[in-house]
Amino acid sequence: MAVMAAMACGSVIAAPAAQAADGQSMQWYLGAMHAEEIWKTSTGKGMKVAVIDSGVNPATPSLKGQVLKGMDVAEAKGDETDDYSGHGTTMAEVIVGTGAGGGIKGLAPDAQVIPFRVSDTELQNEQKVNAFDMEEAIKAAADSDARIINVSMATDFYNSANRQAVQYAQSKGKLLFAGSGNNADEANKVQYPAAYPAAVAVAATGKDGKVADYSTFGDYVDIAAPGSNMPKWCDEKFKSYCEGEGTSYATAIASASAALIWSAHPDWTANQVLRVMFESAGRGEDWKEGTVSNYLGHGIVRPGAHINRGVGKPGDPGISPLTNTKVGGGTAGGDSSSASSAPSAPASSQAPKGRAESDAVVTGSSKSTDDGGQLGLISGIGAAVVIAVGAFVVVRKRRSA
16 A cells, blocks of 8 residues: 655654754745744744654754644654654754754744654665554644644655545645655656645745756646755754755745744634635746646745735635635634545646746845735746656655655
């Protein structure tokens, strides 16, 4: 039975030295997104984000007090606080890090994370693990207090049980963000869980404001966010930060963006938060209204465009902007209605599959947007890639997105 994708390696909770390496020096995207201005209004307070990953080490300076009780679904040695690769801890810091000790400053620094540890290929090869950990982790996260679920992992293999788990999360009124994949410059195969209709697939952009060469692309991409030249814990020893890249980071930033908007409007439903994210996303001036790019989806996340300037309208609380069908309930964080299996966007709204200059938006651009504000982030059309469908196979091949 096929299961999904992840990342990872070792495991032991260690409190990193305060001088571990200045992770903040690599956080170029905070300036591009005008984070300081956003934080004057919203810091993500009151929001909880489920991080389904390699585990989260709560002892790093930047995560002290930010990590709630979670669950080890991998059933390997250790528990959800034993991050076997450093990947999950990095994602948590990108979302909610306080920046203490020179650590990564999260885009939603007053939100909190709930870790759900699952296995990746390396761990599966080293230890006996739960073969259904991704499915179970998504369902557990959907039943938790988290309103946002971050899955910075990807796999080539389609799995109906996992797809149903993602639909279940949507029916519970949760927003599940997943990386579109990192093999655009290779096979560009469709990746899961990002490609499931109820998931929000996130592509990655770089400092140049263009879609990253590695970022998997296709008609399932819903939105994009910075993912290149990012800080990460080098390994499971948590001694220093290194430079990383991938749609994993973009996914974490999208999750944090949702936390900022939802914190500012706690009575909204997941559908309304996502609709505002789509409508406030950064797009090129030649981008045809009503179309969706195979590289950038609805555009680059810009939480500040809504929080500081009111761009984007919440719309119908019960209608999903992914499927244009009733899902996820009509009350904040509520459940009801089953999720639709429709494609993530109507075929008529899809942009041409080829790249185009009109898809580009520039980071820090001085060009005015329709509302008179400036484009805080950018994107373009570089190269992206998605990982393909595999269908019922026993091999799992999980990796970080």
